[in-house]
Amino acid sequence: KNQVEQSPQSLIILEGKNCTLQCNYTVSPFSNLRWYKQDTGRGPVSLTIMTFSENTKSNGRYTATLDADTKQSSLHITASQLSDSASYICVVTPNSGYALNFGKGTSLLVTP
Amino acid sequence: GAGVSQSPSNKVTEKGKDVELRCDPISGHTALYWYRQSLGQGLEFLIYFQGNSAPDKSGLPSDRFSAERTGGSVSTLTIQRTQQEDSAVYLCASSTRQGATFNYGYTFGSGTRLTVV
Numbered sequence: 001k002n003q004v005e006q007s008p009q010s011l012i013i014l015e016g017k018n019c020t021l022q023c024n025y026t027v028s029p030f031s032n033l034r035w036y037k038q039d040t041g042r043g044p045v046s047l048t049i050m051t052f053s054e055n056t057k058s059n060g061r062y063t064a065t066l067d068a069d070t071k072q073s074s075l076h077i078t079a080s081q082l083s084d085s086a087s088y089i090c091v092v093t094p095n096s097g098y099a100l101n102f103g104k105g106t107s108l109l110v111t112p
Numbered sequence: 113g114a115g116v117s118q119s120p121s122n123k124v125t126e127k128g129k130d131v132e133l134r135c136d137p138i139s140g141h142t143a144l145y146w147y148r149q150s151l152g153q154g155l156e157f158l159i160y161f162q163g164n165s166a167p168d169k170s171g172l173p174s175d176r177f178s179a180e181r182t183g184g185s186v187s188t189l190t191i192q193r194t195q196q197e198d199s200a201v202y203l204c205a206s207s208t209r210q211g212a213t214f215n216y217g218y219t220f221g222s223g224t225r226l227t228v229v
Contacts, residue, residue: 041222042223043203043205043221043223044155046219089155099168104152104153104154105154
């Protein structure tokens, strides 16, 4: 069973609108949680990294939140742009070792 | 270079042939990972190299898959007798150690898209 579940699987929004992507995980204890953006045909690029003690982290128009009690994280995108169209992947690193747990990603399409 | 470099970017091969995929990690990164990303699926861990330690091969799906890392730098992932189900994007990542974590500076390459026909 995948230890990182993301929702929605896909999302279409209009340019300029905001959206929020969800990540629920069961990995425990964990060291950090990351959000990656993966453009088509490219490798994932890190957006945010949060340790278990952090609640929020921003990177420009991207804001990630973390609730370690409910084991939920969200990625909020503000004032979306066409270039935000990509897959967004949630990744959780367990406390023990190096193996990362990946979600299957949310595919976001921003339309004009 | 400044990033993780993978080659080739695309590879089409006939079923039954062997293929080699190459990864050049970021200079100085001691940890190197291989992942596979099948269509519509999440990233699947294949193998992990850390310095001179024995690699963690627990993610390799079959004995047709092998990987080596020469001189603690460049890595090659080899798939023998390729099958159609091997078609996927193979991603390499590298990282270094900072404090207690081996995931500092974790960076992915752009991947090799393998198509087995």
